Amino acid sequence: MSVQIQHLVEQIDVRKDEVIDLLKKLIEFKTPAPPARNTKDAQTFVADFLRERGFSVDMWDVYPNDPNVVGVLKGSDADHFNSLIINGHIDVAEVSEEEEWELDPFTPIVKNGVVIGRGAADMKGGLAGALFAIQLLHEAGIELPGSLLFQSVIGEEVGEAGTLECCNRGYKADFAVVVDTSDLHIQGQGGVITGWITVKSTQTFHDATRRQMIHAGGKLFGASTIEKMTKIIQGLQELERHWAVTKSYPGFLPGTNTINPAVIEGGRHAAFIADECRLWITVHYYPNESYEQIIKEIEKHIRHVASADPWLRENLPTFEWGGKSMIVDRGEIFPSLEIDPNHSGVKKLAAAHHAVLQENVVVDVSPTVTDGGWLGEAGIPTAIYGPGNLQNAHAVNEQVSIEQLIEYTKVMVTFIYEWCHTQKA
Numbered sequence: 001m002s003v004q005i006q007h008l009v010e011q012i013d014v015r016k017d018e019v020i021d022l023l024k025k026l027i028e029f030k031t032p033a034p035p036a037r038n039t040k041d042a043q044t045f046v047a048d049f050l051r052e053r054g055f056s057v058d059m060w061d062v063y064p065n066d067p068n069v070v071g072v073l074k075g076s077d078a079d080h081f082n083s084l085i086i087n088g089h090i091d092v093a094e095v096s097e098e099e100e101w102e103l104d105p106f107t108p109i110v111k112n113g114v115v116i117g118r119g120a121a122d123m124k125g126g127l128a129g130a131l132f133a134i135q136l137l138h139e140a141g142i143e144l145p146g147s148l149l150f151q152s153v154i155g156e157e158v159g160e161a162g163t164l165e166c167c168n169r170g171y172k173a174d175f176a177v178v179v180d181t182s183d184l185h186i187q188g189q190g191g192v193i194t195g196w197i198t199v200k201s202t203q204t205f206h207d208a209t210r211r212q213m214i215h216a217g218g219k220l221f222g223a224s225t226i227e228k229m230t231k232i233i234q235g236l237q238e239l240e241r242h243w244a245v246t247k248s249y250p251g252f253l254p255g256t257n258t259i260n261p262a263v264i265e266g267g268r269h270a271a272f273i274a275d276e277c278r279l280w281i282t283v284h285y286y287p288n289e290s291y292e293q294i295i296k297e298i299e300k301h302i303r304h305v306a307s308a309d310p311w312l313r314e315n316l317p318t319f320e321w322g323g324k325s326m327i328v329d330r331g332e333i334f335p336s337l338e339i340d341p342n343h344s345g346v347k348k349l350a351a352a353h354h355a356v357l358q359e360n361v362v363v364d365v366s367p368t369v370t371d372g373g374w375l376g377e378a379g380i381p382t383a384i385y386g387p388g389n390l391q392n393a394h395a396v397n398e399q400v401s402i403e404q405l406i407e408y409t410k411v412m413v414t415f416i417y418e419w420c421h422t423q424k425a
């Protein structure tokens with residue numbers, strides 16, 4: 001660790017209260033999703049914070065009142081030195097009426113070494129730590145040779161790909177850190193894709209035709225789409241079991257690759273035979289798989305299931321995959337992310353962790369999903385690394401340990417400095 005960095009790291013202990021205040025400030029902005037469309041004030045705060053520290057800021061509406069913010073601090077020798085994206089989501093999990101919080105979830109409190117409030121762990125702690133690291137570098141007058149990009153995105157909690165929008169807008173870097181909840185582990189992740197499977201009859205029948213449809217001599221070729229959907233569900237369970245037996249990935253318990261029949265909608269009225277049934281599924285897959293591959297596997301299997309049924313064979317189920325928002329078009333994708341432990345960004349991050357905590361960082365996989373997959377899919381080597389643990393994410397009295405938040409801030413200031421002072425490979 002250079003003398004300059006050593007000095008900054010020491011300052012963080014002295015200025016601990018400022019880090020806590022920054023986190024409290026972020027928590028006070030009420031940004032739960034759902035309902036979403038409430039992040040403008042928080043995002044304006046982040047945009048101003050970055051602007052005041054020399055960043056040029058791009059802020060645009062992804063949805064009304066839900067803007068993304070990307071700040072760019074161009075490096076003094078950007079062509080030759082490593083660039084870095086720091087990414088985090090500003091929205092937090094919803095708070096339902098029945099939740100019994102000690103205090104208002106958006107009035108943060110400090111107690112017994114923790115900060116309590118919605119978003120403390122997921123993930124305003126990570127944002128606060130990274131922003132404070134930026135503040136320290138700025139105040140020390142340190143000019144980074146490599147470029148630093150800070151992305152504060154919206155909609156993560158409802159599968160709205162604020163991060164995908166940043167990628168589509170062309171923001172790239174040599175490495176990205178998603179500062180989402182990881183308990184200071186360096187993590188990759190499996191992927192999630194949701195989909196709708198529809199079984200539809202071309203004809204609509206009265207309830208009174210059921211006898212002709214299902215009994216000998218009835219001679220009516222028709223079916224209840226609800227009953228046919230049970231075959232599809234059974235088929236999905238068989239595939240799920242097959243995956244559990246045949247696939248695995250280090251760090252995941254066997255069978256983590258689940259297919260959840262989450263929502264079913266079907267039938268129009270009790271006086272009809274159900275002529276349409278739709279099933280909403282959530283599929284979890286491993287970091288070394290892609291959603292394109294998963295879609296193919298499911299569709300192929302379900303087509304086989306359908307072809308073994310005389311009616312489904314003539315009325316094949318249809319599929320709609322993914323979506324841009326769980327609340328707008330009822331669908332989402334979180335691409336998977338594999339960590340390359342030999343990538344220089346991962347190594348440098350691990351070294352920064354070691355320098356601050358005097359222990360080796362754990363490199364593993366997140367049991368949940370983050371926006372890291374979108375950055376990875378855009379070809380940016382990416383790691384998840386943030387404070388807070390998942391027991392607290394989305395929980396009542398959500399909290400983050402102050403000690404961990406401070407350690408995190410120290411690691412981030414060290415890593416940003418070191419990575420952006422390293423020549424491009």
Ligand SMILES: [Zn+2]
Nearest residue numbers: 122123180181
């Ligand atoms: Zn999160």
